[in-house]
Amino acid sequence: MNDRKWTSQDIPSQTGKRILITGANSGIGFESARVMAGLGAQVILACRNEAKAVSAMAKIRNQFPKAQLHFLPLDLGSLDSVHVMANMFSEQYDSLDVLLNNAGVMWLPQGMTEDGFESQIGINHLGHFALTGLLMPALLNRAGSRVVTVSSIAHRSGNLDFEDLFFERRRYGKQDAYGQSKLANLVFARELERKLNASGAQTMSVAVHPGVTSTNLATPGLQQSGSVLLAKLVKMVTPLVTQSATKGALPSLYAATSNEIEGGEYIGPDRFYGTFGYPTAATSTRRSNNPDIARKLWQVSEKLTGVQYPLSATT
Known part of the structure; x- marks a missing residue:
């Protein structure tokens, strides 16, 4: 990347593109949808709560009346839901330009998805692993x-x-579980790039x-932990010490649209150890770059989700 600060103003027209x-x-998911729709893309909002998705679409259309917006129901904590949504997508569309794996949960108390996965890695990684394979x-x-x-600086822990x-067997820590899930996101993204390259695919x-972005990501986890007052305090204080969701969406938008991006890259804010700023190449841990860990995660993810990718190495 060059030294010039990249913003959403640098995004070319997205007319003819389809993004889920x-x-x-x-x-940041809403901000990404808003910007892409405003630039002419057909945007599919894959969300668990239909009422919230409809409200989000109304807000976008209020700013961009001609926005092409569609909703598909998706609960990443349910492999059945992931399969149903993928089938619904394939019935309506034959191609996809960008899949933005953005949804996530943070700091949840210990719990399981309906498939028996620990909630944070189940939703943040395994749900997206299955969805990506089915939409491949x-x-x-x-x-x-x-x-x-979307990973996190929390992958470092x-x-x-x-x-x-x-x-x-080990003691559950909600921060530990979140960090594990975000490491899985980054490891998955890099291993997927290796497999795409090996297969000769024109997908990256x-x-x-x-x-560190002002969103409501941590609020549900704090509320479920019984920390209602803390959740309210965090909601009040967060905007004072974080950047806006509009700014936080820039790395996602850059990765989705820039002609300078290369497969396998990791993009984040450029200031104060990656906590805020404009998109740039981000640093990551040795674990996140370890191909042995990546191969093991892929094998485990295939086994747990039952989803295998239609990719084979070229000879």
Whole structure:
């Protein structure tokens, strides 16, 4: 990347592009949807809560009356839901330009998805792993398509314990579980790029992180932990010490649209150790670059989700 500060004003017209964004009803997902729709893209909001998605679409149309917006129901904590949504997509569309794996949960108290996965890695990683694999045929149908996966600076504290991925034996820590899930996002994005390259596909995989951004991501976890007052305090204080969701969405938008991006990159804010600023190449831990860890995560993810990608190495 060059030294010039990149903003959404640098994005060319997205007319004719189709982008699917998970968790697009709020936060950086909503900002990504709003910007892309305003630039002419057809945007599919894949969200768990239909009412919130409809409200988000109304806000976008209020600013951009001609916005092309569609809703698909998606609960990443349910593999059945992931399969149903993928089938609904394939019935309506034959190709996809950008899949933005944006949705996530943070600091949840210990719990399980309906498939028996620890909630944070189940939703943040395994749900997206399954979804990406099921939508891969549509991505492969569009040359130059991209998979953008949102990780976090919290990946730095993450450790993938394949012997106890769901904290069934070790002491559960909600921050530890979140860090593990965000490390999984980054490791997955890089391993996906390796497999796309090996197969000769004209699709790329990129990871991003939003820095420290003002969203409601942590609120549900704090409320579920019984920390209602703390959740309210965090909601009040967060905007004072973080950057806006509009700014936090820039790495995602850069990865989704820039002609300078390359597969396998990790993009985040450029100031104060990646906590805020404009998109640039981000640093990451050795674990996140370890190909042995990546291969193991891929194998485990295939086994747990039952989803195998339609990619084979070229000879």
